[in-house]
Structure formats: structure tokens, C-alpha cells
Amino acid sequence: MSEIVSPGTEATRRRLTEKQADTVDRLTAAAVEVLSREGYSGTTVRLVAAAAGVGTATAYTYFSSKEHLIAEVYWRRLVVAPLPDMEGLDQVARVGAVLRQVSMLIADEPALAGAVSNALLGDDPDVKHLRVRIGAEIRGRLSRALGSEETETLSILELLYAGALLHGGMGHISYSEVADLLEACVRRLLG
Structure with missing residues (x-):
């Protein structure tokens, strides 16, 4: 077998x-x-x-x-991506590193990046299932970086991430700019 x-x-x-x-x-x-x-x-x-x-x-x-x-x-790219090295970093830097990593995961592949934005907005039940899995993985990474399960802060970070990636996927800003803006938001929110 x-x-x-x-x-x-x-x-x-x-x-x-x-x-x-x-x-x-x-x-x-x-x-x-x-x-x-x-x-x-x-x-x-x-x-x-x-x-x-x-x-x-x-x-x-x-x-x-x-x-x-x-x-x-x-999903497969996300789940195999190791957490960034966060040793010696403060909370702001840890959260920024996680958001930068997940933002840049497919940044070098513009066709894939744009397609992921379209695909994840679909109403296919299997896509909905993957959205939940992807969201849970990102939430877990953010929670570890925060060092807490503080629900409101996690929800704000998730909303920032989703909105920023949507802008990147639509081509309004580059994924590098997405990562930079997310780090600036983290500094403003947690700093």
C-alpha cells in the first residue's frame, strides 16, 4: 500500500x-x-x-x-516557508518580519501573484476552505511574532495584510512597497 x-x-x-x-x-x-x-x-x-x-x-x-x-x-508555498529568524528582535520587528515574508512569498512571480489575488476572491467551496487554512496559518505566524493571542491586534494586522496584498495583486503598488507599508503600519500600531 x-x-x-x-x-x-x-x-x-x-x-x-x-x-x-x-x-x-x-x-x-x-x-x-x-x-x-x-x-x-x-x-x-x-x-x-x-x-x-x-x-x-x-x-x-x-x-x-x-x-x-x-x-x-x-497554500503550498506558504506552509513550507519557514518562519523568519526572529531571535533578538523586539515585537515590532518580529511582526514586521512575518508580514514582509508572507508579502514577498510570490513577489518575484507577477503572473502568479496577480492570479492568487483573483483566485482567493473566488466562491468555489475548495477555495473558501483554503482561505480559512491560509488565514489560520498567517494568524498563527502573527500570533507567534506578537507573543500573544490578543484578538483585536491580530484582526487589525490581518486586515492590513489582506488589503495590502489586494493592492499589490491589482498592480497598484509593488510587493516590495506592500512589505514596506506593512512594516510602517506595524510600527505605527505597535510602536
Whole structure:
């Protein structure tokens, strides 16, 4: 029997064997390749499946939509990104470092960054599920950086982050500017 892959990186819809996990890995890698070539509007699950060397029907067994596939790419990048080194930093610097890291996670891939903004706004139930997982991961990182579970401050930071990334995803400001503005907001809020 095939070994089951860790739930931290498993696909949203079901538990995966090693072979299935390899297929999902190929699909998520192909999604980035197709997005960079075709842009968000030109990307389809059919094109991604072809680039990954799998059938379209197979791709749809793992991903309910293009938005689900793109959200999964972001989720996987986030969950494997280690926390920034926060040793010796004060609370403001720790929170700023976390926000900078998650803001810059896909900054070097403009097609993916814009696609993630579109995808995460979708109403696909699998995307909604990933939004919750992504939000919980970011909230956990912020909570560790704050050194507390202070709900109001965490909510403010989450709102700042979501709004800033939306601006970056729409192309109003660069992701580097997003990270700089978030750090300035953290200094104002916590400093």
C-alpha cells in the first residue's frame, strides 16, 4: 500500500498517496508555468493538465477549478516557508518580519501573484476552505511574532495584510512597497 502524504501539504479535497501527491505536485508546478505564459485569463485546468502530462479529468479529481488550483499553489508555498529568524528582535520587528515574508512569498512571480489575488476572491467551496487554512496559518505566524493571542491586534494586522496584498495583486503598488507599508503600519500600531 502507498504511503499517505503529510496533511500539511496534501491537496484540499482528499488524502493522497505518494503517486497522487506526485500528480498534484506536477499540476501545481505546471500551473505556475502556464500562468507565466498565458496569464490568469488564458490559464485553464485543461492547459495545466496538458503541461503536467495528465488528463484533464485527472486534474479535476484533485482541483475543482482554476481558482482552487492557484489557491493551492499559494497554500503550498506558504506552509513550507519557514518562519523568519526572529531571535533578538523586539515585537515590532518580529511582526514586521512575518508580514514582509508572507508579502514577498510570490513577489518575484507577477503572473502568479496577480492570479492568487483573483483566485482567493473566488466562491468555489475548495477555495473558501483554503482561505480559512491560509488565514489560520498567517494568524498563527502573527500570533507567534506578537507573543500573544490578543484578538483585536491580530484582526487589525490581518486586515492590513489582506488589503495590502489586494493592492499589490491589482498592480497598484509593488510587493516590495506592500512589505514596506506593512512594516510602517506595524510600527505605527505597535510602536
